[in-house]
Amino acid sequence: MANIQLRNVRKAFGAVEVIKGIDLNIRSGEFMVFVGPSGCGKSTLLRLVAGLEDITSGELAFDGKVVNGLAPSKRGIAMVFQSYALYPHMTVFDNMAFGLTLEKGTDKDEIRKRVENAAELLQITPYLARLPKQLSGGQRQRVAIGRAIVRDPKVFLFDEPLSNLDAALRVATRIEIAKLHESMHNVTMIYVTHDQVEAMTLADRICVLRDGLVEQVGTPMELYETPDSLFVAGFIGSPKMNFIAGDKAKPFGAHTVGVRGEHLVIKPSDGTWSGTVIHTENLGADSYVYLEMGTEEPVVVRLDGVNNYKSGDVVHISPMDDKIHRFDAAGKPIR
């Protein structure tokens, strides 16, 4: 159980400030996802929480106690790295037990029991005697997660743990992490990713970061339905939200109008806007129609099932009335 508080946390590498003053409250037992484009500082922020980097200024508190100067191992955290970071010369068992053997006063039977329980949970018991190089990527990542579980942490940190896995394994491991969170409901988890699908599916709350600052914090549905800025609106959701600016947005009383592909309806005639089909993608369950209508990027319309539009067709579209996001010139929402 740990409630994590960041108060005006900053981090500079030399003259370059990477984290520019972050205030954030992560509730005990929560699954918090840091998401953002590369270079936004999300991994650095995680490493600050872990204690692998020193905080330049500001305060980091676990359960109200400031831990700025505390070594990582004293913070009650465990971390899963993107590249697994297993000890290559140790067996799976030794990898998982290493942290416990360094703690004074933990007896061998106790260590064995804890490693075996974690291995059971992650279904890696048959591999305990193997070396990391004899395992597949997915198995290695499970060992890395197991190593973290064995330490019985209050806070679980994940640094893009799925990036090195292939697509199928990524989905499977994602589900395992979600189940893990359910079974360890009193452990606070922080998860860093650049993949908004992982963020949407795993998070209790998402923290969207941009250029070292918090852009918005909220549940996945809050971010999806009421984004606080153009940036969040464009970052969350797949396909990306359509932005229609200039004269076409004027009738709505906004600088930019944002409409998600699934909230656009194709009309036989008299739509709000019209455009030329330049590309279509059929995915079976749904399909995307790309329209050229003078916007910066083509407008995407998401349709259920298969569609029969061809390049060159002119179509009329209208947004669903209550699904329109209006933004002013500064990119802030008009509500």
Added chain:
Amino acid sequence: MVGTFDLWKVTKTTLFYLLVIFIVVESVFPFYYAILTSFKTGTDLFRVSYWPDSFSWGNYAAVLNTGSFPRNLLNSVFISATTVLLALFLAITASFALSRVRFRGRGLLLMTILAVSMFPQIAVLAGLFEVIRSLGIYNTPWALIFSYTIFTLPFTVWVLTTFMRDLPIEIEEAAIVDGASPWVIITRVFMPLMWPALVTTGLLAFIGAWNEFLFALTFTSSNDTRTVPVAIALLSGGSSHEIPWGAIMAASVIVTIPLVVLVLIFQRKIVSGLTAGGVKG
């Protein structure tokens, strides 16, 4: 082309093996001749022959039973082994700092270490002699251990620093999260991964110390403190005009054996790919 005799391919293979034979003979012959000579006695020594036609242990018995040669051999073993252990200990800890700890002047320090190794031995001989005299270790094994360590360290530190820099940083961070101190990281995480580098540099340091001549000649003065290379050079025959080639060759062969044994023991430790599997890829 099927079934035709491929002349070019045969020629290439033949030329390749001729080259191999040439290189092997060229590099092995001096040692072969030394072994051959060490088994000859009397006037046989001055008769050129390429096959072992006479055989006697006389030279070996002479070398081992006369003078202080066995003592010199022990000196060499002690000095070389201590130098290797000392140099590796200092180099491992230094390279951890140089590769993993960020501090001001790190680059400068690395360049200085490299620069130190550029000086020829003879250039520092006089200065080193003064240092050793003032430390009061002249004519003791410690004089040689001290000076060999100085000359071995730059190379050892550089190789180990480069090697340690290539070890994945995440492994170290995982160990930090697991609660490992720098000393635990070095001894229980890094050292097992660095076996190939440790064995290689250790072996080279040993060979360097084992064969060194100039310092050994300068910093020792009595028969009992000399190392083997100096002892061999100072082996003398019945008169000042007689060079005891047989004894010199026997001593040389004896001196080479420990090196060969060491290489044979450790070569199986020099296995690559020790870090495979720890991180992705």
